[in-house]
Amino acid sequence: MTNALDDIKLNNDQIAWRAAQDIEDGAYVNLGIGFPERVAQYTVKGRTPVFHTENGVLNFGPAPAEGEEDWDLINAGKKAITLKSGAAFFHHADSFAMVRGGHLDVAILGAFQIAQNGDLANWSTGKGGIPAVGGAMDLVQSAKRVAVLTDHVTKHGDPKLVERCTMPLTGVGCVTRIYSSLAVVDIADGHFWLREKVPGISFDDLQAVTGAELKTEGDVLDLIVSGEGAPV
């Protein structure tokens, strides 16, 4: 099954592209460290979201050319960034006032597990090792919309969309949309609602790699990555 999925599933850039299609013009957006950062590369033409990084910058732009880095100008992943016109700096308490106060329109994070009640586990595998939470727990409880980007299954083929998270929680009932490598799934009323799936998989096969019931209402659309600027 896993091998078959590998042929039809979206890669990380394609998942990021799909998430970017839902970011509205003028939205204030926080992108988690790593994979979610790629969403910024696929901003829809004609829309100008404002990106927030929790270390105190609003309206930053892409990474500078190598050798042009200023290490006082970094994002939450400690990567060098640039500024757009109309940027602002502020201290950490003000930055998290923006987060906690509900001023961000969208936060997009990675996930280990997402439960059908919206619970998210993405900070600790619970297996010992060194815990590190960063700003994830703040973001998931407070942004107006919390979405996750994720492979639909783990490297071992286990579902990441589950009935109940077994890993330590990052937040309770916080996720409302999942952009996975196979589907777009909303969370509402304690259920997963399938909105889109990649054309190469049947509903039953998708259900088989999902750890809780996928409900539908109306049409399930094809999840197709195409158009100007779309990754291949």
Next chain:
Amino acid sequence: MTNALDDIKLNNDQIAWRAAQDIEDGAYVNLGIGFPERVAQYTVKGRTPVFHTENGVLNFGPAPAEGEEDWDLINAGKKAITLKSGAAFFHHADSFAMVRGGHLDVAILGAFQIAQNGDLANWSTGKGGIPAVGGAMDLVQSAKRVAVLTDHVTKHGDPKLVERCTMPLTGVGCVTRIYSSLAVVDIADGHFWLREKVPGISFDDLQAVTGAELKTEGDVLDLIVSGEGAPV
């Protein structure tokens, strides 16, 4: 008795002068609206206290000449002020972070009543009318040292230094020194400790116009207003 006191008591400028003698070089000081503001005029030569006003200014100076006012540059009493070199502006939450966080060395306020346990009543007579508290309750609970300037008795000759405040409290156990028109009195261990009195009054006469026991330890000094810059 009241008439006799009128001849020997300090006027408001003299009380303010006495309070100013205790302000150390470099101290951060908040002076209450009205009478306490006069303390700034009697800063001891060679000392440079930094004055804070709760509407968001550190290191302001005296009033400008008439006609030179800028009404965006005012103090808590809404009077026009000037800036000294090294001033800073900040918003109201930051200003009261300075207050509440214990960063002020001294707050000096007026008083209706001060109790021997340090309770202060200075915001409401409790007789109806329109209540107005301003920043007094914040200042008295949080400055490192809270002192009051006051006539020793009311206009009717009643004691303002009392066993228990009968008027609505501004703060509990907060005052540690009283600069009155007749004496300097410390508050410690639930008692008034007489440190200085004007030379023209005997201990017994002072006790007679004080509403709780005046305790002493060691010498009671003469409260004499004199020297360079002292008011007459």
Next chain:
Amino acid sequence: MDKSVATLAEAVAPIGDGATVMIGGFGGSGAPIELIHALIDKGPKNLTVINNNAGNGHVGIAAMIEQGLVSKIICSFPRSSDPIAFNEAFKAGTLELEVVPQGTLAERIRAAGAGIPAFYTATSFGTDLAEGKPVETFDGKSYVQERWLKADFALIKGEIGDTMGNMTYRMAARNFNPIMAMAADCTIAQVTRIAEPGAIPPEQVVTPGIFVDRMVEVAEPRQEEILIREGAVYP
């Protein structure tokens, strides 16, 4: 993204009856007089106004009271040099008053903006203003629990704004304006000049644009203190 609107009337258009409105300023310093007067022109009723004060003379918040827009004021200090508008409405029983210590008022507003539903402060402990509020002891000292204070709208006044909503303030006119910008669902700012993004160096932004929804330019704002000394009456 362009948060600027062309007129004062358009700026205050969303404010309807029964709204809770924070108004920046400390006395006249930082008071958005032109926005307030535009709101009087529109004339919504039963407003709850949150400000440090309760109006002075016959302009600004005092004029809002005289024109019957306000049913409740939350403030720290309703006294002013000419408090007749407030005093008459208060004594007539048409205006409810909630007095809040100034630092607690500021922190409740900041808490609303920062997503803190409640916090503890030593301020007001043991006084009438703590009545009915939970008290808790931390490290042997007693503190009063205070709740956040939110608003539907904030009317604020700044100096320079850019079209993305970033703002600076002039001197002590800053006061409550930046924290009210954080605490309202919709923050409406008047500024002396609206500029293109980039006009304010990013290190000098005081209110980041994320906290501002609408911005209108008032190139020559009036100062409440001067209006009052002139005996001005609005409308």
Next chain:
Amino acid sequence: MDKSVATLAEAVAPIGDGATVMIGGFGGSGAPIELIHALIDKGPKNLTVINNNAGNGHVGIAAMIEQGLVSKIICSFPRSSDPIAFNEAFKAGTLELEVVPQGTLAERIRAAGAGIPAFYTATSFGTDLAEGKPVETFDGKSYVQERWLKADFALIKGEIGDTMGNMTYRMAARNFNPIMAMAADCTIAQVTRIAEPGAIPPEQVVTPGIFVDRMVEVAEPRQEEILIREGAVYP
């Protein structure tokens, strides 16, 4: 009033064994490397360090750990590109770790500076990091009670400072520095340039001098990120 001191050694002189020390910066941005290294030279033991991270490479906080100064770290994110110093001490059991969500860490520090002994946040509700903490419901939503976080000392890094302690910061190097300045009994700042009062326009002051106790000029501060890429080791 002149808060400037002549040398880094003099600046950190008051920090003794067992002290709790906040250290500004987010990764290398805003990290007061020269103050940290001066503290290593002095060599106090059993320090509790509060920082967003837990050191990287073999300089700064990582070097403090390697040199045996640190017994506990309170941070949000101990991972870094080269976390060997932290990892080895943690696994050896010589270094205690308290992980705090980043926004809660920032707000606990700000609360300490603002005299707020406790506050409520939705952050961490229902997670392992809320274990043992009081939970309360406000307006139907659950929140966790968090306590202020104070320190004996703060080591911070700014751009321009004046002798009264007023400070600015360079770009995103601001991060935790201004709030740590508020939360420590004694705040020690390194700045690129110490100027006379008045050099910083009052509207552009980010940290008012009241929050700063000692200031030392480090005209050409090193950037942690570059040191790490160079493979630098301290001492």
